[in-house]
Amino acid sequence: MHTFHKRILKEFKRLQKNPLPGITIKPSETDPNDLSVFVFDITLPPDSDGVLHSIYRSDIYQLRIKITDDYPVDSPEVQFLNSHPGSKIPLHPHIYSNGHICLDLLGSGWTPACSMESILLSIQSMLSTNELAERPPDDQAYVRTAPLNPKKTTFDYHDDNV
Amino acid sequence: MSDVDGGVPVGSYSKIELKNFSIAFNLEDQDDIPNIRNVKYKSSSDHLCCAICQQPFIQPLTTVCGHTFCKECIYEFLKVQHQRSSRSRTNGSDDEEEDSGRLIGSCPLDRTPLDSSKINELFPTPLIISNLVDELEVYCLNYERGCEWTGCRWELDHHVLSDCGYTGVACHGYRTVDSVDKEENEGEETKKQTDICKMLVERRFLEEPRSKTVGDGDRDQEEYECIHKVYECTLCQARITKIEEGKHLQSSCPYNYTKCKLCFNDMIPMMNLAKHEENCGKAGHLKCPAHEIGCDWVGNSDTSLEIHLQNNNCQLSKLLPYMKNLNNKIDDLSKENSLLHRQINKILNSIISGKVTNLGYHEPMEEINRFSSELSSIENQDKLLFLNCELNRLKFELDDKILPFVNRETTARSDRESILNGLVNDNFMMKDDLNLQRALVNSLRKQLQFMLFKRNSPPGLQSGGLGGGMGGPIRSSVSFAEPESVEFFDIPSSSNSEEKLNLKL
Numbered sequence: 180m181h182t183f184h185k186r187i188l189k190e191f192k193r194l195q196k197n198p199l200p201g202i203t204i205k206p207s208e209t210d211p212n213d214l215s216v217f218v219f220d221i222t223l224p225p226d227s228d229g230v231l232h233s234i235y236r237s238d239i240y241q242l243r244i245k246i247t248d249d250y251p252v253d254s255p256e257v258q259f260l261n262s263h264p265g266s267k268i269p270l271h272p273h274i275y276s277n278g279h280i281c282l283d284l285l286g287s288g289w290t291p292a293c294s295m296e297s298i299l300l301s302i303q304s305m306l307s308t309n310e311l312a313e314r315p316p317d318d319q320a321y322v323r324t325a326p327l328n329p330k331k332t333t334f335d336y337h338d339d340n341v
Numbered sequence: 342m343s344d345v346d347g348g349v350p351v352g353s354y355s356k357i358e359l360k361n362f363s364i365a366f367n368l369e370d371q372d373d374i375p376n377i378r379n380v381k382y383k384s385s386s387d388h389l390c391c392a393i394c395q396q397p398f399i400q401p402l403t404t405v406c407g408h409t410f411c412k413e414c415i416y417e418f419l420k421v422q423h424q425r426s427s428r429s430r431t432n433g434s435d436d437e438e439e440d441s442g443r444l445i446g447s448c449p450l451d452r453t454p455l456d457s458s459k460i461n462e463l464f465p466t467p468l469i470i471s472n473l474v475d476e477l478e479v480y481c482l483n484y485e486r487g488c489e490w491t492g493c494r495w496e497l498d499h500h501v502l503s504d505c506g507y508t509g510v511a512c513h514g515y516r517t518v519d520s521v522d523k524e525e526n527e528g529e530e531t532k533k534q535t536d537i538c539k540m541l542v543e544r545r546f547l548e549e550p551r552s553k554t555v556g557d558g559d560r561d562q563e564e565y566e567c568i569h570k571v572y573e574c575t576l577c578q579a580r581i582t583k584i585e586e587g588k589h590l591q592s593s594c595p596y597n598y599t600k601c602k603l604c605f606n607d608m609i610p611m612m613n614l615a616k617h618e619e620n621c622g623k624a625g626h627l628k629c630p631a632h633e634i635g636c637d638w639v640g641n642s643d644t645s646l647e648i649h650l651q652n653n654n655c656q657l658s659k660l661l662p663y664m665k666n667l668n669n670k671i672d673d674l675s676k677e678n679s680l681l682h683r684q685i686n687k688i689l690n691s692i693i694s695g696k697v698t699n700l701g702y703h704e705p706m707e708e709i710n711r712f713s714s715e716l717s718s719i720e721n722q723d724k725l726l727f728l729n730c731e732l733n734r735l736k737f738e739l740d741d742k743i744l745p746f747v748n749r750e751t752t753a754r755s756d757r758e759s760i761l762n763g764l765v766n767d768n769f770m771m772k773d774d775l776n777l778q779r780a781l782v783n784s785l786r787k788q789l790q791f792m793l794f795k796r797n798s799p800p801g802l803q804s805g806g807l808g809g810g811m812g813g814p815i816r817s818s819v820s821f822a823e824p825e826s827v828e829f830f831d832i833p834s835s836s837n838s839e840e841k842l843n844l845k846l
Contacts (some may be wrong), residue, residue: 185378186395251393252418290449291393291418 183251187214190294200224202299205241215246218260219299223307234270234312241266242302244295247330254289257282257298258329270312273305277322279329281315283336366482366501367509367541375482375501383478383491389470392450393418397494398474401466406453409466415449419457422446483507486543506545512538514567538567546584631657634664 181187191214194204201224208218219242223233241263245256259268259278268274273281284293284301315321326332364379377399389397393414400412410418423444444457457463465471475495481488482497486507490500501508515537546568568583576596581589590597592612600607601617609617629636629649636657638649649655 183394186393189395249421252421290452291414292449294395 181215181246181248181250184214186251187246190296191217194296199296199299199303201303208243217244217246217295218242219244221299221303221306223303233307234310235306238269239266240269240306242299244298251291251294254285254293254330255295255298256328256330257285257302269306270314271306271309272311272313272315274315275318275321275325276314277325279321279325279332281334281336283334285329286334287336364482365486365507365509366505368502369509369511369541375498377494377497380482380494380497381480381484383480385477389474389477397477398466398470401470401474402463403466403470404448404453404455405462406448406451408448408450409470410449415463416444416457418449419444419446419455481505481507506543508544509541510544510547512540512542512547512567512569514538514569538569540569542568542584629655629658631655631661634661 191204194202198204201222203220205218205220208216210216221240221242222237223235241260243256243258243260247253247255257280259274259280260266261268261278268276268278275281280302282288282301282305284298321332364376364381366375367373378394378396382397385397391398391401391411391414392408393410396411398409398411401409402412402415403409404415423446426445445455446457447454455462475493477494478491479494479497481490482501483505484490488505488507490505492500571580571582573579574581574586574589574594576590577594579589579594590611594612595610597611598608599611599614601609601614629638629646632638634657636655638655650658653659
């Protein structure tokens with residue numbers, strides 16, 4: 180049993196009770212006895228005028244949040260999945276083609292006051308504010324040498340625009 | 342159907358059966374203390390929750406930036422931060438860790454630098470917060486085992502450690518080692534080995550056999566007979582332990598007979614009783630009309646019902662109309678009572694809010710009367726009565742106060758009247774006196790005139806005149822001393838005095 184089982188349970192219950200717009204949790208991936216892996220479907224919700232102004236349109240992406248043993252003192256492992264048929268990695272200058280995300284919230288910017296909800300929201304907003312359909316400049320080189328666990332990578336957070 | 346549900350069904354998309362880990366507390370060692378982190382709260386406020394564990398604070402500490410965390414949480418976080426930063430530091434230089442008690446990091450909420458060794462950067466939260474958190478209502482740690490206790494968090498330790506019957510404790514009972522052992526060591530077949538049971542048992546099971554065996558003082562050894570000892574159910578020979586006994590008899594022993602209340606068949610196993618009662622052949626479909634007030638009779642046919650109602654069989658059915666009447670009355674009264682309650686509340690409210698100032702006579706009486714449709718006439722009568730009394734009281738008061746005044750006035754008036762009468766009488770008397778005086782003066786004048794006349798006339802006449810005894814000596818003195826001057830003086834004076842008198846009268 181996780182040391183912060185009750186916190187994870189609470190976060191999870193809140194996500195189930197008040198789902199964020201455009202985000203659904205996929206129960207088939209979650210082991211109710213463990214509560215350490217969560218998979219979410221992320222789409223961008225339409226703007227207030229009902230129109231979707233985004234290069235991602237209504238595509239559905241799958242995001243996996245793996246709760247580490249140190250959670251919430253340490254950040255969870257977060258990455259996009261392309262293992263399922265039909266799922267793909269969103270084109271974004273901070274998202275590598277293996278699903279790793281360059282986001283300071285997932286590394287040095289993490290504090291225990293953040294939650295899965297805040298991760299989901301910031302990734303969603305990262306997608307919705309982006310207008311460049313491209314990979315990071317070092318994508319090829321990174322993907323060849325990248326570790327499986329995105330937390331093992333030390334990212335250099337330099338771009339605050341997107 | 343399975344084909345349709347092959348994929349992930351949309352309806353059950355966000356449903357995961359959550360499983361809570363068991364938190365029930367076992368007191369295996371005297372030093373065990375319940376872990377308050379596991380406790381389930383009845384209600385809590387987000388403001389009283391630690392940002393790290395998202396549970397109500399436990400031993401809260403406050404940072405210099407004003408945020409509050411559980412002691413354990415913030416230390417855990419600072420430790421990780423400290424390790425991380427010292428690791429990156431030791432990469433560069435070979436500095437060993439300084440004193441281990443000192444942790445340096447930053448606040449998880451706003452990244453204010455924190456040093457755990459400085460008491461002004463991380464200090465115990467004001468007592469009011471810890472008190473608030475300790476006051477939160479919690480369930481018993483053993484609520485999964487069936488304990489229904491709830492109370493403040495600070496009471497939990499005591500409850501779980503010394504009161505709760507569901508706390509697991511070591512059995513400590515003596516146990517005779519089973520036949521399995523005997524077969525293995527055939528030489529010691531007859532020797533019975535005893536052992537102290539170490540298994541856990543809920544405290545409530547333990548209390549009972551202990552108190553029972555106190556009576557059998559001669560069997561010292563089995564005073565604490567292990568309640569895990571398996572024995573045979575006296576009814577069905579199933580192998581059970583003391584813990585399972587109640588449950589076994591209730592729901593699984595096939596020979597624990599009981600009696601059906603309807604068909605009086607006493608061969609119904611307890612485990613089947615509920616089912617039997619549903620299907621009992623004697624199960625009545627007709628109920629006594631008095632079943633509302635407690636008649637248990639049930640029957641199958643109208644004739645049996647008639648018999649039941651005749652011959653004073655059912656006393657309750659006779660009471661039924663009376664009871665119904667009473668019930669109606671009670672209903673009416675309770676309705677009226679609630680109406681009055683509302684009125685009183687209304688009045689009290691308006692008094693409190695200052696609408697009614699002069700004790701009841703005021704404008705919002707209309708509002709109150711809105712509620713009193715049926716009771717208004719009674720209320721009016723009451724008011725009338727009250728006003729009448731008030732009127733009478735005022736009348737008496739008035740009489741009491743006014744009468745003395747009136748009496749005093751009347752006596753004063755009569756006094757004044759009598760004085761007036763006296764004055765009038767005086768007046769008359771004085772008038773009479775005056776008339777008398779006038780007559781006297783007149784007579785004197787006549788006398789004087791006569792005497793003057795007599796003096797002027799020849800002296801012969803004088804002796805034979807009207808001169809009386811009285812005038813003699815005066816007349817002689819005057820006439821002999823200065824007759825000229827007297828005449829000269831006397832006539833005008835007498836005429837003057839005459840005029841005066843005339844004027845006066």
